[in-house]
Amino acid sequence: MAEPRVLVVGAGLSGALLARRLQDAGAQAVLIGTGADRPSGGYGDATAASGGLVRAFEPDPAARSLATASLAELLADPLLAEHAGWRETGSLYLLDTDDPGVPTGVEAAGVEVLAGQQVARRFGFDRLPERSVAVWERHAGYVVPDRLRRAVLRGLDNTEATPMARLDGDTVELRDGRRLTGDLVVVAAGAWTPGLLRAAGFATTLRTKHIQYAHYAVGRNALPCFVDETSGLYGRPAGAGRLLLGLPSRRWDVEPPTPEPDTELAERVLATALLRLPGLDPRPLAPPVSAVDCYSEPAGLALRAVAGTAHTFTFTGGSGGAAKTALAASRLAATALLNNRSAVNVPMG
Numbered sequence: 001m002a003e004p005r006v007l008v009v010g011a012g013l014s015g016a017l018l019a020r021r022l023q024d025a026g027a028q029a030v031l032i033g034t035g036a037d038r039p040s041g042g043y044g045d046a047t048a049a050s051g052g053l054v055r056a057f058e059p060d061p062a063a064r065s066l067a068t069a070s071l072a073e074l075l076a077d078p079l080l081a082e083h084a085g086w087r088e089t090g091s092l093y094l095l096d097t098d099d100p101g102v103p104t105g106v107e108a109a110g111v112e113v114l115a116g117q118q119v120a121r122r123f124g125f126d127r128l129p130e131r132s133v134a135v136w137e138r139h140a141g142y143v144v145p146d147r148l149r150r151a152v153l154r155g156l157d158n159t160e161a162t163p164m165a166r167l168d169g170d171t172v173e174l175r176d177g178r179r180l181t182g183d184l185v186v187v188a189a190g191a192w193t194p195g196l197l198r199a200a201g202f203a204t205t206l207r208t209k210h211i212q213y214a215h216y217a218v219g220r221n222a223l224p225c226f227v228d229e230t231s232g233l234y235g236r237p238a239g240a241g242r243l244l245l246g247l248p249s250r251r252w253d254v255e256p257p258t259p260e261p262d263t264e265l266a267e268r269v270l271a272t273a274l275l276r277l278p279g280l281d282p283r284p285l286a287p288p289v290s291a292v293d294c295y296s297e298p299a300g301l302a303l304r305a306v307a308g309t310a311h312t313f314t315f316t317g318g319s320g321g322a323a324k325t326a327l328a329a330s331r332l333a334a335t336a337l338l339n340n341r342s343a344v345n346v347p348m349g
């Protein structure tokens, strides 16, 4: 059987990688929305704003498996690592010992489970709860997702600059009135996806959520990437003596691409960071980065069938974490689309 023509809507990291995986598998993939006239007025999307933290460990086993496979692909391919702007800084993932996500059996080359006091001694974190425990991964760090997206776009044979105006059944109508048809349509439009589906009359459980971080001077180097589940604080090095720092936002159903910064959240980040990181300069170096991602339940970038259609899917739901899973998730999604397209067995979204 001839490989299908697949229309992929949205040129963020998810759509670009999915189109590339499909193309590599011999399908005709057309990536829609690669031009300058994006709804975000440029690349003002989650991929452009992303902090890019990547590691293998995640408390959730499904996310861990995708993150582990993605990191392995990155580490095995120096050209991919270069295209992604890979920086190996190490990664610390701190949890309370009572947390159900506390790891068992994650020890591998370059991976250690450390007690809270060891973390405090080795990395200078302050006032960690007594019962904290951390997964330390030496071969983890961060990428620049926007850079990886641009490299992937350069390798695509079929792109369509004009964005989609609307989804009409299994047909895509572009903003210039042209209509494109494919055997399959995948909406990979990140935080725009729920709105695009609803406008086309489809119900969806996908939602949007705000994400915000800012840069601070910390007065010392050599801090790794970290997630501290005991306080919510996450961060990564961002140049000499600088850290990117954030906390999860509580704002749901926010319009992309760039919501007003949340000053209350910025204050909470600072208060938490001053407890954990002695020597932090409380003045942010620039206004916060404020952006939106698409969230799913269960969380994670995955192919999901659109209820009520035979050939339409979404590939989104990164839930603030798809930079670290997109390599493996796009490979899985392409395989599912091509192998099982008469009966794709994927969850509804």
Ligand SMILES: Cc1cc2nc3c(=O)[nH]c(=O)nc-3n(C[C@H](O)[C@H](O)[C@H](O)COP(=O)(O)OP(=O)(O)OC[C@H]3O[C@@H](n4cnc5c(N)ncnc54)[C@H](O)[C@@H]3O)c2cc1C
Pocket: 009, 010, 011, 012, 013, 014, 015, 032, 033, 038, 039, 040, 043, 045, 046, 047, 048, 049, 050, 051, 052, 053, 054, 145, 162, 163, 164, 165, 188, 189, 190, 191, 192, 196, 211, 212, 213, 289, 290, 291, 292, 293, 315, 316, 317, 318, 319, 320, 321, 322, 323, 324, 325
């Ligand atoms: C501030 C922030 C920090 C993050 N930090 C991390 C991190 O440290 N580690 C990590 O793993 N993950 C992180 N993430 C999450 C990760 O970056 C995202 O999950 C991922 O980039 C989502 O990519 P996407 O392609 O699904 O969506 P997007 O990057 O949002 O791309 C969607 C694209 O669809 C386009 N589009 C919309 N409507 C249309 C239309 N009608 N026609 C055509 N195109 C359309 C948009 O213009 C956009 O280019 C972060 C996210 C944010 C927002």
